[in-house]
Amino acid sequence: MKKTFRIGGVHPHDNKISAEAAIEIFPAIETAYVSMAQHLGAPATPVVAVGDHVKVGQVIAEPAGFISGFVHSPVSGTVKSIGPRADIAGNLVPHVEITVEGDEWMEDIDRSDTVVKDIPFTPEEIIEKVKKAGVVGLGGASFPTHVKLAPPKDKKAECVILNGTECEPYLTSDDRIMRERPREILIGGAIMMKALGVTRGYVGIEENKPAAIASMTEAAREFPQIEVVVLKKRYPQGGEKQLIDAVIRRQVPSGALPIDTGAVVQNVGTSLAVYEAVQKNKPLIDNVITVTGGCLPVQHNYKVRIGTPMSKILEVAGGVPEKAAKVISGGPMMGRAIANLDAATVKANGAILVLTEAETRRKPESNCIRCAKCASACPMGLEPWLLNKLSRAGGRFDELEKERVFDCIECGCCSFTCPAQIPLVDMIRISKAEVMKIMRSRPKK
Amino acid sequence: MNKLLVSPSPHTHGKESTQSIMRDVLIALAPAMLVSILSSGWSALMLILVGAAACVLTEFLIQKYLLKRPVTVSDLSAVVTGCLLALNLPPNSPWWLIVIGSVVAIGVAKMTFGGLGQNIFNPALVGRVFLLVSFPVLMTTWDDSGSMFGLVDAFSGATPLGAVKEGLKNGMTLSELTADNLTFSQQFFFNMGGSAGEFSAVALILGFIYLLCRRVIKATIPVTILCTVFVVSGIFWLADPERFTNPVFNLFTGGLLLGAIFMATDYVTSPMTTKGQIIFGIGIGLITVFVRYFGSYPEGVSFAILIMNCTVPLLNKYCKPRRFGEVKK
Numbered sequence: 223m224k225k226t227f228r229i230g231g232v233h234p235h236d237n238k239i240s241a242e243a244a245i246e247i248f249p250a251i252e253t254a255y256v257s258m259a260q261h262l263g264a265p266a267t268p269v270v271a272v273g274d275h276v277k278v279g280q281v282i283a284e285p286a287g288f289i290s291g292f293v294h295s296p297v298s299g300t301v302k303s304i305g306p307r308a309d310i311a312g313n314l315v316p317h318v319e320i321t322v323e324g325d326e327w328m329e330d331i332d333r334s335d336t337v338v339k340d341i342p343f344t345p346e347e348i349i350e351k352v353k354k355a356g357v358v359g360l361g362g363a364s365f366p367t368h369v370k371l372a373p374p375k376d377k378k379a380e381c382v383i384l385n386g387t388e389c390e391p392y393l394t395s396d397d398r399i400m401r402e403r404p405r406e407i408l409i410g411g412a413i414m415m416k417a418l419g420v421t422r423g424y425v426g427i428e429e430n431k432p433a434a435i436a437s438m439t440e441a442a443r444e445f446p447q448i449e450v451v452v453l454k455k456r457y458p459q460g461g462e463k464q465l466i467d468a469v470i471r472r473q474v475p476s477g478a479l480p481i482d483t484g485a486v487v488q489n490v491g492t493s494l495a496v497y498e499a500v501q502k503n504k505p506l507i508d509n510v511i512t513v514t515g516g517c518l519p520v521q522h523n524y525k526v527r528i529g530t531p532m533s534k535i536l537e538v539a540g541g542v543p544e545k546a547a548k549v550i551s552g553g554p555m556m557g558r559a560i561a562n563l564d565a566a567t568v569k570a571n572g573a574i575l576v577l578t579e580a581e582t583r584r585k586p587e588s589n590c591i592r593c594a595k596c597a598s599a600c601p602m603g604l605e606p607w608l609l610n611k612l613s614r615a616g617g618r619f620d621e622l623e624k625e626r627v628f629d630c631i632e633c634g635c636c637s638f639t640c641p642a643q644i645p646l647v648d649m650i651r652i653s654k655a656e657v658m659k660i661m662r663s664r665p666k667k
Numbered sequence: 668m669n670k671l672l673v674s675p676s677p678h679t680h681g682k683e684s685t686q687s688i689m690r691d692v693l694i695a696l697a698p699a700m701l702v703s704i705l706s707s708g709w710s711a712l713m714l715i716l717v718g719a720a721a722c723v724l725t726e727f728l729i730q731k732y733l734l735k736r737p738v739t740v741s742d743l744s745a746v747v748t749g750c751l752l753a754l755n756l757p758p759n760s761p762w763w764l765i766v767i768g769s770v771v772a773i774g775v776a777k778m779t780f781g782g783l784g785q786n787i788f789n790p791a792l793v794g795r796v797f798l799l800v801s802f803p804v805l806m807t808t809w810d811d812s813g814s815m816f817g818l819v820d821a822f823s824g825a826t827p828l829g830a831v832k833e834g835l836k837n838g839m840t841l842s843e844l845t846a847d848n849l850t851f852s853q854q855f856f857f858n859m860g861g862s863a864g865e866f867s868a869v870a871l872i873l874g875f876i877y878l879l880c881r882r883v884i885k886a887t888i889p890v891t892i893l894c895t896v897f898v899v900s901g902i903f904w905l906a907d908p909e910r911f912t913n914p915v916f917n918l919f920t921g922g923l924l925l926g927a928i929f930m931a932t933d934y935v936t937s938p939m940t941t942k943g944q945i946i947f948g949i950g951i952g953l954i955t956v957f958v959r960y961f962g963s964y965p966e967g968v969s970f971a972i973l974i975m976n977c978t979v980p981l982l983n984k985y986c987k988p989r990r991f992g993e994v995k996k
Contacts, residue, residue, distance in 0.1 A: 229991050463992075476993075548674075592935050601991065603990040629990070648675050
């Protein structure tokens with residue numbers, strides 16, 4: 223029997239319509255807008271000045287704290303400006319604007335297709351290389367990878383789980399890289415296992431990607447320590463906690479870190495970035511972005527330089543049809559609706575999804591009929607109907623904390639499943655933020 | 668594309684709506700309604716139509732003119748209440764009986780609490796029990812003289828449970844009574860005598876299977892109720908088979924299946940966690956058996972469900988689902 227996580231979950235329609243589109247190299251752009259906030263934590267500090275000439279892969283910003291990251295130039299050219307620019311939500315974030323001139327790479331980057339399997343580095347060297355390459359989690363959270371590869375001294379890593387679930391509908395970028403670059407992904411996994419000093423690795427892939435399962439299984443013959451685990455199709459299997467539960471049958475206790483189960487989860491895209499960083503000296507300057515939607519004439523999986531405006535990508539992909547109503551960065555379950563199409567891509571962008579009004583417009587909310595479908599769907603075992611009620615009552619933070627609102631992973635299963643169309647996860651988000659603020663303000667024991 | 672829609676995730680929604688769920692319940696009730704119409708004729712059809720219409724109209728009038736709120740009768744919940752009420756009455760009841768029942772069900776049991784999702788008691792059952800205590804004779808005798816299809820010979824008399832109760836009261840033993848009682852296959856396929864919805868266990872079970880397949884309900888509540896009734900009445904029967912009816916007879920009579928499958932599983936008035944649902948089901952099963960054996964009414968399912976409805980808020984408060992990370996090693 224195929225494995226899966228043990229609590230809740232939903233089955234949204236797959237819609238993997240871009241799965242057969244091979245990865246295409248996105249054409250050269252004229253201007254790159256590189257955000258300084260491409261990772262969780264403090265925005266990076268620019269180390270270039272206006273007028274400087276930069277090469278592809280050159281460091282243009284350095285971390286501004288422990289949880290922060292390096293940022294590299296994705297293009298070669300001249301720094302035109304440094305200053306605030308609107309991100310996808312319209313928030314102003316520091317950016318470095320680079321006018322592209324040619325395509326001149328840093329000399330130490332190995333641009334050949336040769337796959338390098340031997341790992342002649344110590345764990346410390348690996349972590350340093352990953353950090354210097356600005357690798358962050360590409361599954362969506364953008365957590366700096368080097369931090370995850372160096373767990374606190376009192377925690378012991380036991381295994382690495384590569385996340386190839388891609389459980390969000392529509393998204394296919396991970397599927398494509400698993401089909402096209404399975405060996406590199408597995409070497410990336412082996413590198414991380416070496417860094418963490420563990421001997422057990424897994425790749426979790428959902429059953430709806432038979433081609434990726436076949437290519438990864440074939441490539442994994444070279445890596446006896448890494449096992450490809452085929453998982454049932456079920457959202458949100460790609461959630462870190464759900465994936466650990468599905469693969470090694472351990473549940474992260476409330477309030478604890480995933481590492482407490484001994485597992486370190488990394489997205490397959492991250493694994494590929496780690497491979498390129500360590501074996502090829504290539505920093506994270508591009509990523510694979512799925513451009514998809516039922517209303518688009520052609521589906522694409524593009525390899526795009528970071529800092530490319532979304533509007534440019536949509537234009538090259540064939541334009542946005544008149545009936546499009548919502549453009550989403552990411553998948554339909556957890557992606558973010560884009561308010562500003564001129565925003566540039568960041569490291570963790572995995573998809574641009576275009577939906578029509580009929581596909582995405584919310585329907586009017588009606589009375590809760592107490593069907594408990596939200597509670598059955600919640601992968602954290604919470605009761606969204608109750609959290610919604612307490613949130614709307616206002617001020618009932620004690621009860622919300624007791625009902626573990628902070629455990630919510632905002633996967634959206636409750637809102638998705640609610641027959642009364644109640645925006646459950648919206649209400650939970652509001653009170654979750656409030657409760658976590660209160661919890662953090664308490665004196666530490 | 669001039670304007671972009673921007674809202675928090677999720678950006679997609681499942682296919683289910685309140686309306687689709689209620690439609691599924693109506694589809695699940697269809698076999699039972701059909702059997703009722705086939706065996707009792709136009710009067711049963713009239714009862715269903717009048718019941719549904721009266722419930723919808725009551726809800727419409729209250730929402731529009733009394734509460735002055737948006738009218739939500741299109742969610743079909745009032746239609747379900749009307750059909751359930753119709754299946755809970757003798758099939759040849761006069762039309763005004765179900766109109767009174769509908770007004771009580773929707774007006775008193777549902778809308779006074781704030782409408783769909785807010786009520787504590789199952790509206791159809793409140794309507795039924797109101798009629799049962801107000802018009803006891805009409806509600807417990809059954810007359811088939813109106814059958815138009817001639818599928819069965821005209822039959823007039825008390826329901827099986829009523830007959831047993833009456834006979835026991837008059838000092839008869841069960842073995843004397845069962846002489847003119849029904850065989851098991853009659854009970855199972857075409858139980859003559861009782862409310863419209865008590866006719867055919869097969870029709871009700873078909874509806875149950877449909878609801879399970881469509882994932883409208885889970886099996887927990889009905890299965891717990893039926894098991895409890897079977898086990899508890901089995902113990903009594905083994906102790907004194909001359910005084911207590913046998914467990915199989917208990918399972919297939921007196922609207923137990925209708926109640927367990929369609930009334931006790933009403934979302935609004937049943938607990939939301941599995942643990943709560945099991946306690947709820949055991950409670951209904953126990954009360955049903957005790958009312959049947961020791962109460963003054965021949966039938967106990969309605970009372971049992973209504974009494975257990977009271978416990979739902981408490982069960983929801985104390986029975987929590989298993990949280991992630993709370994696994995026993």
